[in-house]
Amino acid sequence: MNLELEICDWQEIFESVHNGIIAINRNKEVIIFNRAASIILNIPKVQAVGAQIEAVISNTRLVQVMETGLEDHNQRMEINDRAIISSRSPIWRENTIIGAVAIFQDISEFEALSHQLDTFKVINYRLDAIIGPLDDGIVVADAKGIIILANDAYQQMTGITTKEFVGKHVRDLLKQGYMNKSVTEMVVERRSKAKYFYFKLLDYFGIKDEALEMCHIPYQLVYASDKVLDLLGCDVRAARLKPIKQGESYYAKKWEDEKSYFYRNDWGTVYRMPKLQGLYYDLAGCALGDAEDEEDDKKFVWPTPDKFDMAGRKELEDYREAGFATTISEQFGNGFLQTGPLIWGFENWLTMLLAEPERCIPFIEKHLEKKMEFYDNIFGVYGGLIDVTSEADDFGTQRGTFVSPKLIREMILPYHKKLNDYIKSKGDVKITLHSCGSVTAALPDIIEAGFDILNPVQIAAADMEPELLKSRFGKDIVFWGGGINTQSTLPNGTPEQVREETKRNMDIFAKDGGFVFSAVHNIQDDVPIENFIAMWETFQANCNY
Template sequence: MTSRERVMASVAHKEPDYLPMDLGSNVSTGISGMAYGNLKKYLGMTEGHTRIYDVVQQVALPEDQVLDLIGADVLDIARTYNTKDEDWYDVTLSNGNTAQWPSWFKPEKLPDGSYNVYDIEKTLIARMPNKGMCFDQMYFPYKEDYPDSYEDLDRQMGKVLWSAMAHSPWDHQRDFATEDEFYSDMRRRCLELRNSTDKALMITCGCNLFEWGTFLRRMENFLMDTYADPENVIALNEQLMERHLHMLEKVCDAVGDVVDILRFGDDLGMDTGMFMSLEKYRTLFKPFHTKLNAYVHEHSGMKTFLHSCGSIYPVIPELIEAGYDILNPVQTSARDMDPARLKKEYGRDITFWGGGCNTRRILNLGSPQEVYDYSSRMIDIFYKDGGFIFNTEHNILPDVPPENIMAMYKAVENARK
């Protein structure tokens, strides 16, 4: 099988020729710039660059030589953007490693070593403290209350760091005079990538609903809104859906026959349980999630991928009914997320993309042998009968030793024999 065939067979719940694996197909299955730089040093790789393509989380875009070494099977279409040296500039990360930020990203460095990000209107929208590892949101447009009118919603969404500091391809929308030109260019790039690789391709579209509520209202306010003000939650979701469906129309038309997987995001869980009751999910969010999946499935050949962290065991049947094909990151360290039970109960209905190694206690704190043994156990649980793409439980963070990363990939390599 080719990498693409291997991935898509597993998503179709057929056991492929060997275990498919992902590093960096999107900004939740990747590796921090600090950890990536350390990994390259450990491997003796002196060529190339550590390029931070997701500046919010400070996540690096893995290079071809690294992906080929570990045998990764999926690519983010973001790699077709910012391909020239002049698209980047050197920075020093808080661990002392040299990396590169995209040329459009110019935060203000303060005397204490922290960074501030301002939008074009001089609003402080994001900050990274000295020795920090990611940027924090500083501006919440509707923190005080919902607006009387949503005429200004696009502008306010553009002041949220996840939009203002978006990764490729979305950081290039501003480069084109019209929307159609942007999507025409996207199609050209994706076709070139597909014709140059046998790996599966993924595009990130977000289309968050619950998360956008927290970005606009702040977490504590929006959580209370789901119970105290559900009418405004629904009204906001309807406004968001107009924008999401418009984008999906453009994406499906441009690359729906070229890209294999479309990534959505909406974190629904904490370590100890869901952010809301099942009843609240069913009434406030599931109808909209169902529409998003239906649109993609009806207007493209792409499979849908949901990134949703935390303890989400109770809602998995609802997510399957809503039409999601793939679930990530499979945070088995959270409450009720036992991997064997997940595979037994839902392994035939949804693909688990992740869960391959615990990033909180094992990958960063364990010995290489402990990492190898843990990853091997997860492969034994998840891999049978397909429906599994090996990946960590979210991104590989800065404190992970490179020898542990390679021990994890050794488990993948041995499972492929």
């Protein structure tokens, strides 16, 4: 049996480990290139496997290790601007070397943190040397309002020692009477009000006093105004649904404590957002987290799908008349895979799918029934005016599918197909699946289930390279997204890097049609406005078919 055949049995293990693994055979051809290697090195797996190793990584020492038979441990090297630590070993069969293997991990973030820590220590030392001898009392706080330093003069003037306030927030010291309202406190307040990227966009366009309308509380998303969308040249408009609640929600509630805001939605899912520099709500609880059996499951109180005000129909009529494509982006709950974790918790739900499917199926079937009722209400108001609807069900993670493709195919997608068939019976409507992460392994089944569009096309995830997606699936599904990597390039790259990647992705995805440009996901607070404008200008310059 040759080496290539032997590794097939180990492939799932290789794909599951966190460290990158690369192996070559005696002919110097790459025979293993796992998902972690693809992510760390930013090299598509399809480009690496079968190629000569030196054509994939020019400065590798795998060939030398194979030829000399000498192991090479814990060596630092740089590949594609990433610092990695690598160990390499020859692969022996009896007394013959038949290849070599490298196992490595990315240490770029560790080195950056180490450098930041060293820099902080130097700055702190210099700052202490500057303000220490001064006669004026001086207190220093960081950007979050945490006291990090106070000179001797301040301690002598107030009689307060550093142990009493260093490490505390200025708000706490105000409450305790140690100080009056400070410039630091006002700066912190100012920062907390201007923490979302949309404000940067409004500032760029010189738009003041725009009334914001929240469309998603946990993600803190707002509707972009028609004025902003017109300035950006967007040719799609989403309806702002005007729901008519069908009775009082059993679960919905908002509250707060000293440190956090809390929100519980109609499904009993609890979210929490820190008051200090919080940007989003994080998952903090669920309705059936302690449920143990079917009897406990029956305690869940289903929300009733909203109905909608007929007055909202005119909005889509006006958009249609103005020539815009129209979409409904709201859904009833999450998808058939991802609603369960928000009610039972992730660990419980994923375990139930495998060990107790008899508890999951009744819930999924009831959810399908409720979703159909939701779309009855949607089309009762907006029928004939909707080009695209959307269902959200995250099948992917950074490295692969959330659960096995087989489980998705056999247990989840049949319900999506029933729902998609029902929606399409209402009229000529295209359906988007919003599914983050690496979904390539499930894409044939997603297409078979009747989805027309994939969003957000997370190109930084494993096996989600634009070339691979377009070549394998471009004739069968539309890609809505994938315009720019929002995990690294958009927040951390230079404007020129943003321009280059945007143009490259557009050239790949737009060929022969089937592409709607957008960034991979929500544009967050850490994105420089210069990078957004670089993306936008590149799109405007290349958006004509």
